[in-house]
Amino acid sequence: MDRYFGEFGGSFIPESFFPILNDLEKAYERYKNDPDFNAEFSDLMKNYVGRPSPLYFAKNFSSDIGCKIYLKREDLNHTGAHKINNTIGQILLARRMGKKRIIAETGAGQHGVATATAATLMKMQCEIYMGSVDVKRQALNVFRMELMGAKVHSISDGSATLKDAMNQAFRDWLAHVENTYYLIGTVSGPHPYPTIVRDFQSIIGKEAREQILEKEGRLPDYAVACVGGGSNAMGLFYSFLNDPVRLIGVEAGGRGNKTGDHASTLMYGKKGVLHGTKSKVLLDDYGQVLDVHSISAGLDYPGVGPELAFLQSQNKLEAVSVTDTEALEGFQYLSRAEGIIPALESSHAVAYVIKQASRFKKDDALIINISGRGDKDVNTVYEMFKDKK
Secondary structure (H helix, E strand, O other): OOOEEOOEEOOOOOHHHHHHHHHHHHHHHHHOOOHHHHHHHHHHHHHHHOOOOOEEEOHHHHHHHOOEEEEEEHHHOOOOEOHHHHHHHHHHHHHHOOOOEEEEEEOOOHHHHHHHHHHHHOOOEEEEEEEHHHHHHOHHHHHHHHHOOOEEEEEOOOOOOHHHHHHHHHHHHHHOOOOEEEOOOOOOOOOOHHHHHHHHHOHHHHHHHHHHHHHHOOOOOEEEEEOOOOHHHHHHHHHHOOOOOEEEEEEEEEOOOOOOOOEOHHHHOEEEEEOOEEEEEOEOOOOOEOOOOOOOHHHOOOEOOHHHHHHHHOOOEEEEEEEHHHHHHHHHHHHHHHOOOEOHHHHHHHHHHHHOHHHOOOOOEEEEEEOEEOHHHHHHHHHHHHHHO
């Protein structure tokens, strides 16, 4: 298993963490090709999660933009997002490692909900760390986690968002390593997490590749996904890395490109270390991690997965950004055009395609990853629109 993606990746962590991560790497290497493990994972993906998720031809969206637009409907998964793919996989791994307690961080709450769901299914204790800002704006998901028996810790340190929740989860893990498994939700963190999460999420791209070949008889011209930490993006992109498909990662432009007003790490970040991995990070002139902003809790993160930073450095990934206002327009547009209410994260990808409509040719085929549904964001959007009336 590769520890680095070019110059990015690795394990930049206190020495006390190395035995924990070595045990995790050995367990994953042991079980990732194990027939029983893969059979159980496949059965749960089909019969519990509801995979394969559809690749839907968005007729109205396509007509408006002037090309062929397909939506990978991860919003139709059980729990309403792509996060369940990874949590099921890691829960199965944790059980085989003999762990009884699961901890996780969450921003938008979808990873927290998916973790609580998988932990309940496997009868494991579950505790979720979440920034207090996100607890308020994602109250529905907090209730869903608690409904399934998870304990949610509201973290008020720092910016009180995803970065700070992740910091606290690492502290918990080190203090309770013997019985606890830290279920990271994105393609970041120290090795081997970026690879583990990518592998479990790669089911998105594997399905999408087969589905577009069946529907169009060819590969897409573009694959588009929002990027925070990057799990849904790597999940879609991974199966197209060796193909002539243009990969577009849409980051959170927030209120604009002023420091602290956005979370566009690939576009404006510097090489640095965050949460145990070397990648691109939003840093100030003194090397300190900056506060970031996005209307979307799931994109409100100052780092990005190391493999995405590597792909960008190799010109295999184009990084772009969409503002809060544009994302809200994307949210409203897809709701009215296709009757699909997307998560605010996914709305960034939708908004980019709308914004850049003139870029696409009539015969171009696009896949947009609708990474989650918008139920969790309806109150946020309602308050935004209400204030404008």
